[in-house]
Amino acid sequence: MTRHDGRQADQLRPISFTLGIAPHASGSVLVAFGNTRVICSAMLEDAVPRWMKEQNVAGGWLTAEYSMLPYSTLSRKARDASRGKQDGRSIEIQRLIGRALRAAVDLPALGQRTLWIDCDVLQADGGTRTASITGACVAAFLACRRLVEERKLPRLPIRQLVSAVSVGIVRGEPLLDLDYPEDHAAEVDMNLVMTEAGQYVEVQSSGEEAVFSPQQLDLLLALGRQGAQQLIKAQRSILGIELEGAGTL
Numbered sequence: 001m002t003r004h005d006g007r008q009a010d011q012l013r014p015i016s017f018t019l020g021i022a023p024h025a026s027g028s029v030l031v032a033f034g035n036t037r038v039i040c041s042a043m044l045e046d047a048v049p050r051w052m053k054e055q056n057v058a059g060g061w062l063t064a065e066y067s068m069l070p071y072s073t074l075s076r077k078a079r080d081a082s083r084g085k086q087d088g089r090s091i092e093i094q095r096l097i098g099r100a101l102r103a104a105v106d107l108p109a110l111g112q113r114t115l116w117i118d119c120d121v122l123q124a125d126g127g128t129r130t131a132s133i134t135g136a137c138v139a140a141f142l143a144c145r146r147l148v149e150e151r152k153l154p155r156l157p158i159r160q161l162v163s164a165v166s167v168g169i170v171r172g173e174p175l176l177d178l179d180y181p182e183d184h185a186a187e188v189d190m191n192l193v194m195t196e197a198g199q200y201v202e203v204q205s206s207g208e209e210a211v212f213s214p215q216q217l218d219l220l221l222a223l224g225r226q227g228a229q230q231l232i233k234a235q236r237s238i239l240g241i242e243l244e245g246a247g248t249l
């Protein structure tokens with residue numbers, strides 16, 4: 001079966017990273033997974049949350065916020081500020097982004113700082129959470145590199161890059177990196193977050209009015225692993241660290 005955009009089952013959408021899109025941020029990137037485009041930024045604050053001080057937790061913290069811009073969807077999405085509350089989906093996604101990025105950043109090495117990650121969806125066409133994580137990791141890396149360049153830290157507080165990708169079963173076929181029409185039609189939907197060493201940070205998989213077998217789960221994981229590793233290569237390339245080899249940041 002060919003996909004409606006002509007991709008192979010194991011093919012990512014065209015991926016791009018535009019660095020420095022938000023010049024006041026310490027690190028920023030406009031990430032595109034096909035027509036899904038997200039502005040990701042990282043900013044540092046010279047303070048940590050009160051609970052860390054109260055519990056004597058050393059090092060820094062990282063927190064993430066996610067939102068869809070009103071014009072990112074076909075019908076206008078009201079801003080949370082106008083609605084007076086954040087929707088549950090955004091809260092779920094920003095927690096996922098935070099967990100993913102805390103696997104990438106070396107929090108003890110960050111010092112008493114908070115790294116704020118903001119992901120604002122410019123255009124939504126499926127996979128906004130996976131594009132957000134992949135872009136946020138690039139933005140976080142840039143912000144951390146700047147700390148070293150400014151001699152505020154002796155070494156890069158990054159443990160490893162992380163990337164994220166969606167996979168799903170659409171009309172019985174496992175597919176990589178679903179766009180919105182595919183996501184809408186999917187019987188099974190999975191998002192996975194992986195490190196450059198090939199380890200999982202998070203795997204979320206669910207059937208939508210459908211169930212899936214252990215064999216299908218294995219197929220989805222294999223497809224996702226392959227996609228996540230391609231994304232890591234693209235991240236390393238845009239960050240200019242492609243020659244150093246995996247795991248030697």
Ligand code: UDP
Pocket residue numbers: 073074077089124125126127128129130180183
């Ligand atoms: N979507 C939308 N409005 C919403 C939520 C989702 O138009 O309020 C669309 C959008 O294209 C999004 C897709 O549905 O990318 C899939 O949403 P999902 O919640 O699965 O998250 P995502 O795939 O973006 O991580």
